[in-house]
Amino acid sequence: MSIIVFGSINIDLVATAPRLPVAGETLLGENFLKVPGGKGANQAVALAKLGVPTQMVGRVGAHSFGAELVQNLQDAGVETGNIFTDETVSSGVAIITVAHNGDNQIIVIPGANGQVDEEDVERLSRILAGAKALLLQLEIPINAVVAAAQAAKNANIKVILDPAPAPANLPAELYPLIDIITPNEVEAGQLVGFPVDGEAAAVKAAGVLLQRGVKSAIVKLGARGVVCATEKEVFFVPAFTVEAVDTVAAGDAFNGGLAAGLYTGLSLHQAVVWGAAAGALAATKLGAQTSLPDRFTFDAFLKERCR
Numbered sequence: 001m002s003i004i005v006f007g008s009i010n011i012d013l014v015a016t017a018p019r020l021p022v023a024g025e026t027l028l029g030e031n032f033l034k035v036p037g038g039k040g041a042n043q044a045v046a047l048a049k050l051g052v053p054t055q056m057v058g059r060v061g062a063h064s065f066g067a068e069l070v071q072n073l074q075d076a077g078v079e080t081g082n083i084f085t086d087e088t089v090s091s092g093v094a095i096i097t098v099a100h101n102g103d104n105q106i107i108v109i110p111g112a113n114g115q116v117d118e119e120d121v122e123r124l125s126r127i128l129a130g131a132k133a134l135l136l137q138l139e140i141p142i143n144a145v146v147a148a149a150q151a152a153k154n155a156n157i158k159v160i161l162d163p164a165p166a167p168a169n170l171p172a173e174l175y176p177l178i179d180i181i182t183p184n185e186v187e188a189g190q191l192v193g194f195p196v197d198g199e200a201a202a203v204k205a206a207g208v209l210l211q212r213g214v215k216s217a218i219v220k221l222g223a224r225g226v227v228c229a230t231e232k233e234v235f236f237v238p239a240f241t242v243e244a245v246d247t248v249a250a251g252d253a254f255n256g257g258l259a260a261g262l263y264t265g266l267s268l269h270q271a272v273v274w275g276a277a278a279g280a281l282a283a284t285k286l287g288a289q290t291s292l293p294d295r296f297t298f299d300a301f302l303k304e305r306c307r
């Protein structure tokens with residue numbers, strides 16, 4: 001049994017410079033970094049690093065970073081046999097400039113991620129029978145997300161949707177196909193149409209999402225914790241207190257930890273604690289995939305904090 005992640009695979013090209021260039025300007029920068037990302041790939045790596053058998057389904061571009069992105073997933077322990085290499089487009093790329101004062105400029109080219117379609121859903125469907133859960137996000141076309149959720153529902157496989165990046169709205173038919181939806185405050189606000197800032201609003205938003213048909217709604221409140229609501233119960237899980245240095249990929253770590261907990265057979269409440277632990281650990285380290293905890297670190301943290 002494995003967990004399948006169907007979603008985006010990106011490369012981030014990061015340049016640092018004293019300031020951001022103005023239009024038409026060429027500026028001397030300082031450092032260049034090339035880091036693998038994409039919410040789909042991040043969540044797959046989060047799971048694999050926690051020791052869960054994980055398969056990634058998605059697309060990379062043949063001529064720009066494709067082989068390297070697949071290799072990176074393999075190195076993390078992710079099964080990549082169902083990643084399609086597209087000859088016609090680039091891989092998903094984010095071109096990022098970061099200035100000394102922290103300002104940034106980002107251009108995202110969806111590339112191969114934007115080409116994900118029913119053929120990929122077909123490949124996904126062929127391996128669903130052996131899966132424990134399907135993880136989805138919103139960095140591939142929404143039609144493919146809906147079709148994948150439908151295929152999982154038909155195969156009786158649990159669907160966990162991270163509605164990120166924040167969508168303007170989601171097709172109404174998607175909600176009843178979702179077992180667990182995991183927005184942060186901004187994403188929850190976008191989905192429900194009122195601001196979500198803090199626990200009370202998160203409980204209200206979770207209620208709206210349940211009404212639309214999801215089985216469980218988990219609203220991530222950053223350093224404060226998470227609100228979780230199902231038909232039967234509503235509970236709050238506080239965040240672990242850590243020295244946060246960079247919360248990039250904390251949300252992806254959370255979803256990896258949550259799914260790993262469910263994979264292990266934990267209750268929803270305990271699995272949410274696992275998500276919070278993975279998110280907190282990711283916040284203590286710089287970077288995206290590099291900040292995701294391995295199993296050893298994760299177990300040691302839980303042992304120390306959950307006595």
Ligand code: ADP
Pocket residue numbers: 164183184185220221222223225226239240241242244247248249250251252254275276277278279280281283
């Ligand atoms: P996203 O990255 O999607 O915006 P959050 O920032 O809410 O999501 O982070 C996801 C989860 O990671 C949080 O719900 C929390 O459990 C954990 N987390 C994030 N930031 C911190 C932090 N500074 N301290 C402790 N836990 C954190």
